[in-house]
Amino acid sequence: MKPAIVVYKALLPTELRHKLDEHFSVTAFDELSSATYPAFLQALQNAEGLLGAGGKIDADLLDKAPCLRAASTISVGYDNFDVAEMTRRGIVLMNTPTVLTETVADTLMGLVLATARRMTELDAWIRAGGWKESITPPYYGHDVHHKTLGILGMGRIGTALAQRAHFGFGMPILYHSRSRHQEAETRFSARYCDLDTLLGQADFVCIILPLTQQTHHLIGREQLKKMKPGAMLINAGRGPIIDEKALITALQDGTLSAAGLDVFEQEPLPADSPLMTLPNVVLLPHIGSATHETRYGMTACAVDNLIAALHGNVKENCVNPEALKK
Numbered sequence: 118m119k120p121a122i123v124v125y126k127a128l129l130p131t132e133l134r135h136k137l138d139e140h141f142s143v144t145a146f147d148e149l150s151s152a153t154y155p156a157f158l159q160a161l162q163n164a165e166g167l168l169g170a171g172g173k174i175d176a177d178l179l180d181k182a183p184c185l186r187a188a189s190t191i192s193v194g195y196d197n198f199d200v201a202e203m204t205r206r207g208i209v210l211m212n213t214p215t216v217l218t219e220t221v222a223d224t225l226m227g228l229v230l231a232t233a234r235r236m237t238e239l240d241a242w243i244r245a246g247g248w249k250e251s252i253t254p255p256y257y258g259h260d261v262h263h264k265t266l267g268i269l270g271m272g273r274i275g276t277a278l279a280q281r282a283h284f285g286f287g288m289p290i291l292y293h294s295r296s297r298h299q300e301a302e303t304r305f306s307a308r309y310c311d312l313d314t315l316l317g318q319a320d321f322v323c324i325i326l327p328l329t330q331q332t333h334h335l336i337g338r339e340q341l342k343k344m345k346p347g348a349m350l351i352n353a354g355r356g357p358i359i360d361e362k363a364l365i366t367a368l369q370d371g372t373l374s375a376a377g378l379d380v381f382e383q384e385p386l387p388a389d390s391p392l393m394t395l396p397n398v399v400l401l402p403h404i405g406s407a408t409h410e411t412r413y414g415m416t417a418c419a420v421d422n423l424i425a426a427l428h429g430n431v432k433e434n435c436v437n438p439e440a441l442k443k
């Protein structure tokens with residue numbers, strides 16, 4: 118008998134669905150809503166595998182999936198999983214690094230440009246009947262090329278961003294990570310520094326860190342005050358890395374000149390969030406990796422990950438290899 122798996126919030130192209138069907142008995146939920154949730158919980162009872170995107174996968178949910186052996190997330194970030202609890206239970210967690218790196222770096226560079234050059238604001242301006250003759254200096258943007266870029270998190274995506282900024286825009290690069298990254302220092306002349314130095318010297322601060330206990334609210338009121346006057350903050354890591362209340366205040370009182378955000382403390386961003394009405398913010402609905410090509414690559418990777426995990430053949434993309442020893 119084929120192992121049972123549950124697929125949730127994954128838009129599976131036909132060939133990938135067929136691939137899963139070859140290996141597993143699949144129960145799929147395009148959306149998780151109050152209408153579908155009871156059936157989802159029911160299906161979890163026998164599921165050996167779980168494949169999907171988002172959702173809080175904590176001990177309570179794991180209790181409802183007593184047969185689970187592997188979970189495969191269609192994302193590189195896995196802060197929504199209780200990894201320690203999964204490891205304790207011997208449940209392997211797989212993610213999709215690398216396939217999305219270049220696309221998310223493009224998104225970050227796009228946010229830098231859109232924020233500095235006020236692209237969404239001016240798009241709204243022209244749609245409301247405005248034209249450039251009426252744009253006076255207070256509405257001008259700022260240059261990006263040759264400005265200093267600060268990267269928080271010189272991992273896979275941070276490195277791809279540094280490459281774009283160095284070769285494409287001639288930007289001097291500062292970075293902060295847990296450790297030094299020789300490749301970025303050699304290839305892109307990136308300079309390692311502590312967080313306060315980066316905040317004080319960068320014209321653009323780009324956050325592309327994972328959300329962990331250590332990075333939660335890493336950027337709060339005090340850190341925002343340390344940013345260079347006129348600096349802009351870009352976040353595509355995870356919303357809670359920034360204290361959003363402090364961010365809103367800083368954007369309102371001019372401590373921070375502008376922000377470009379793909380991620381938020383609460384997603385979807387509530388309609389009454391002050392961020393919705395601030396002109397000096399570019400908002401994206403967590404679409405860092407959302408291109409046809411990359412979403413396909415991520416989904417294919419997640420499918421292969423689950424097949425490997427449930428066939429005891431894990432070679433890469435395992436978040437908690439210790440679970441394999443259980």
Ligand SMILES: NC(=O)C1=CN([C@@H]2O[C@H](COP(=O)(O)OP(=O)(O)OC[C@H]3O[C@@H](n4cnc5c(N)ncnc54)[C@H](OP(=O)(O)O)[C@@H]3O)[C@@H](O)[C@H]2O)C=CC1
Pocket residue numbers: 193194195214215217221269270271272273274275293294295296297325326327328329331332353354355379380403404405406
């Ligand atoms: N908006 C979107 O759609 C997307 C968002 N993301 C987010 O981007 C994150 C990064 O992805 P990726 O680049 O592939 O991951 P990597 O693991 O390659 O890079 C993460 C980087 O963060 C650094 N880091 C981790 N913890 C700390 C800390 N406490 N202080 C300082 N630096 C820290 C790591 O440092 P070190 O190298 O020293 O270990 C590493 O350089 C994901 O976890 C996800 O949250 C990813 C894809 C899409």
Ligand SMILES: O=CC(=O)O
Pocket residue numbers: 191192193194195217405406
């Ligand atoms: O946010 C997206 C991810 O892949 O992580």
